[in-house]
Amino acid sequence: MIEAIRGGKSEADALAAAKASKWASVQPARLLEDPVSIPTGGSPSMGPANAQITLVEFSDFQCPYCAAAVPEIQAILQAYPKQVKLIFKQYPLDFHNQAELAAAAALAANKQGKFWAMHDAMFANRTDLSRENLLALATKNGLDVDRFKTDLDSTEIHEAVVRDIQDGERAGVEGTPTIFVNGRRWNGAIVLGSLKPVLDAELTHKAVNQTASAKR
Numbered sequence: 001m002i003e004a005i006r007g008g009k010s011e012a013d014a015l016a017a018a019k020a021s022k023w024a025s026v027q028p029a030r031l032l033e034d035p036v037s038i039p040t041g042g043s044p045s046m047g048p049a050n051a052q053i054t055l056v057e058f059s060d061f062q063c064p065y066c067a068a069a070v071p072e073i074q075a076i077l078q079a080y081p082k083q084v085k086l087i088f089k090q091y092p093l094d095f096h097n098q099a100e101l102a103a104a105a106a107l108a109a110n111k112q113g114k115f116w117a118m119h120d121a122m123f124a125n126r127t128d129l130s131r132e133n134l135l136a137l138a139t140k141n142g143l144d145v146d147r148f149k150t151d152l153d154s155t156e157i158h159e160a161v162v163r164d165i166q167d168g169e170r171a172g173v174e175g176t177p178t179i180f181v182n183g184r185r186w187n188g189a190i191v192l193g194s195l196k197p198v199l200d201a202e203l204t205h206k207a208v209n210q211t212a213s214a215k216r
Helices: 002-006 011-020 064-079 099-110 115-124 131-140 145-152 155-171 192-215
Strands: 032-035 053-059 084-090 178-181 184-186
Touching: 053 064, 053 155, 053 192, 064 084, 064 115, 064 192, 084 099, 084 155, 099 115, 099 131, 099 145, 099 155, 115 131, 131 145, 145 155, 178 192
Parallel strands: 053 084
Antiparallel strands: 032 184, 053 178, 178 184
C-alpha cells in the first residue's frame, strides 16, 4: 500500500494492490502439518510397541523449553498409557554449547538400557552438562562408566546424533522441542490440555478405520 501511494496511485488502487499482494493470502500455521516419514529405528522409546499413536519428540537437553515439556509429555503418557508411545530423537542446537555432548551421553546411556534415567538426570541438571558432570550423573545412575566413556567418544554415537539432526531437518524441525503426532508436526503448545483433542480425534479416526476394515 505504501509503495502504491508513493507512486501516486489512488486509495482504491492502493487497496487493490494490497489485496493482490502475496501477503494478503498468507495463512496462519496449521496446528498439524501434513504427515512425513521419520526414521525411528533404534531410537529410545517409551510406551507400548503397538500404540495407536506415536509421538516423535526432537529435543535438546540444554533447552529450557524442552525441560518444561518433560512433565507435560509425561502427563500425556499417563493419560494414554495404552494408546500413546513416545520416541525420542536428538536435536542439539548450535548455540547450546553442551547440548551435543549431552545428546551423545543420552545415546551412550541407551546402549546400557539407561536412557530414561540419564534423560531425567540431564534435564534436572541442564545448566551444567559438562563432561565431568555427565560422568558423575552416569555413576550416580548405575552405568558402567568405563563403557559409557568409550561409547560417549565413539564414532558410532557421534554419527547417530548427526543422523537424528538430519532426520529432524528433513522433517521440518526448526527448534526445540518439536513433536510429531503420527508423523504430523504439532505447531501448538506441548501441553496435555492442548493436545488432548488432537489425540482423541486421532484415536477416533483409527477406530473408525479399523471398523471399516473389519466390515470389508
